[in-house]
Amino acid sequence: MHTPNHTTVGIIGGGPAGLLLARLLHRSGVECVVLESRDRDYVEQRQRAGILEQSTVDVLRSSGAGERLDREALVHDGIELRWDRRSHRIDFPSLTGGRRVWVYAQTEVCKDLIALQLEDGAPLLFEAHVRAVEGADTDRPVVHYTHEGQDRTLTCDYVVGCDGFHGVTRDAVPERVRRTYERVYPYSWFGVLADVPPSSDELVYAHSPRGFALLSMRSPTVSRLYLQVPNGTDPAGWTDERIWDELDARFAVDGGWTLKRGPITSKGVLPMRSFVSEPMSHGRVFLAGDAAHIVPPTGAKGLNLAAADVIVLARAFAELKEAGSTAGLEAYSATCLRRVWRAEHFSSFMTGTLHTDPAQGPFETRLQISQLDRIAASPHAAAELAENYAGLPIG
CATH class of the missing domain: 3.30.9.10 (D-Amino Acid Oxidase, subunit A, domain 2)
Structure with a gap:
């Protein structure tokens, strides 16, 4: 595979957030490159989330990644709560105007998106170990990474960090402007x-x-x-x-x-843990998914929050390409953080209501x-x- 030296959007991280963003950008005609530190087998076997919200399923379908999901996923119209030897079912469609959730593991989402990416999408490099992102305040941020034993650089118009809580992209946001909020349970x-x-x-x-x-x-x-x-x-x-x-x-x-x-x-x-890093963008560097926020799994929000981030970001890049407007990119952090904090609150509520604190x-x-x-x-x-x-x- 040809290794590009420059791209419009450099995506760091080939998990569900990075792969979905790459798919959405590809369908909008926005050039991108995905750098994933692990090998393909690891990404496709990494056990994580398993519940998909209605909006996540809708965008997977519209992006061409819904065929196997529709065939194999389990559609759920509610959940059951148990306490004090009693039970109560929460019926989603009747309470939400028809919305429901799907049981479809993150591993399967990644398999579907990887197959599409390798078939007709932008370059996807596995075992590409990103060391640093520099130049967030410039018009050409640079990604430094190692691939196939060689140190390489990728200059970008924009960089999106989908590299998780332990990734390096968040470090591109200067400490003087970064605020973090955290709770360890x-x-x-x-x-x-x-x-x-x-x-x-x-x-x-x-x-x-x-x-x-x-x-x-x-x-x-x-x-x-x-x-x-x-x-x-x-x-x-x-x-x-x-x-x-x-x-x-x-x-x-x-x-x-x-x-x-x-x-x-x-x-x-x-x-x-609960964790939020604000802002979710600085200059031409953007954070999405676990790179910017973590929720306890009780509310089934983690993967869905990551999907919501990249949906907002893909719309903003499409607006930039089609109309030359940066308004969506400038509003990205504020737009996403409203939903992030709502999800943090809900996940904390579910966790605090159902768990027994020592x-x-x-x-x-x-x-x-x-x-x-x-x-x-x-x-x-x-x-x-x-x-x-x-x-x-x-x-």
């Missing part, structure tokens, strides 16, 4: 994959005195389940039997429901139960949850 998620059909047709979010639990899925035959555990938990200390017993106890509900058990094929512990007492627990009772009793409270979960408008 005093618990983690212990996630497992199991070769067993899901025990529910939709996701189950459980509040329990023993801690939070989530029943999710990857397919009709593969379950994805999570337990709240203390930070620093070693998965090796948990036998399969202990995991299933703990899940059983936390999902317990009156009425005879049964948790299906099966072989556990993967275990891992996910620390939880420091909380009976008073805080009763407040949680009161909030869950309110959601079950009030269509207005249920609609607020449903609208945020299924996804707010973009832009």
Whole structure:
């Protein structure tokens, strides 16, 4: 593959945000290059999010990446909340005017977008290790990277950092203008994959005195389940039997429901944090996805927030190409941050309502139960949850 020295938009990071942006730019006739530090197999196997909002699905379809999604994804019209041995279903379409969510793993989104990119899109370089981004305040920012054993440079009209929380692009925003907001949670998620059909047709979010639990899925035959555990938990200390017993106890509900058990094929512990870096742009460098913000996974917002960022950005670049206007690019940070903070609030609300903080007492627990009772009793409270979960408008 020819390695270009200059491009209109240099995209750092070939995860779902970078790949979707590249696809949208390609369809608008905007030249770009994608630099991804990992190899293709890693990107296509990296387990992350699995819930897609209506807006994310809509843009994947319109970009030509919806064929397999429509064939294989699981469409969900709601979620189930459990607490105090009771349950309540939140019906999304009736509360949101028809919006719903799809279960389709990030790995599958990446596979679809990579295939399209390699078939007819802009250059996509795997194992391209970006070392630094310089010149954000100039009209030709430069990306310094290593590829195939050689140090290279890519000059760009604009640079977009989709390189995650630990990426280098955020460092291109000077510390004097950068503001960060962060919360690290005093618990983690212990996630497992199991070769067993899901025990529910939709996701189950459980509040329990023993801690939070989530029943999710990857397919009709593969379950994805999570337990709240203390930070620093070693998965090796948990036998399969202990995991299933703990899940059983936390999902317990009156009425005879049964948790299906099966072989556990993967275990891992996910620390939880909330993080926002402002602004999301400086000069000709833009941040998208985890490079700019992290949410705890309780609200299923991470991948969808990243998609929303690049949708806004792709529209702005199309406006620049078609009308010569930089208004969309100049408004990018403010436009996205409004949605980011709404998602941060919702994710924090879901996390705080459903998890048991190690420091909380009976008073805080009763407040949680009161909030869950309110959601079950009030269509207005249920609609607020449903609208945020299924996804707010973009832009």
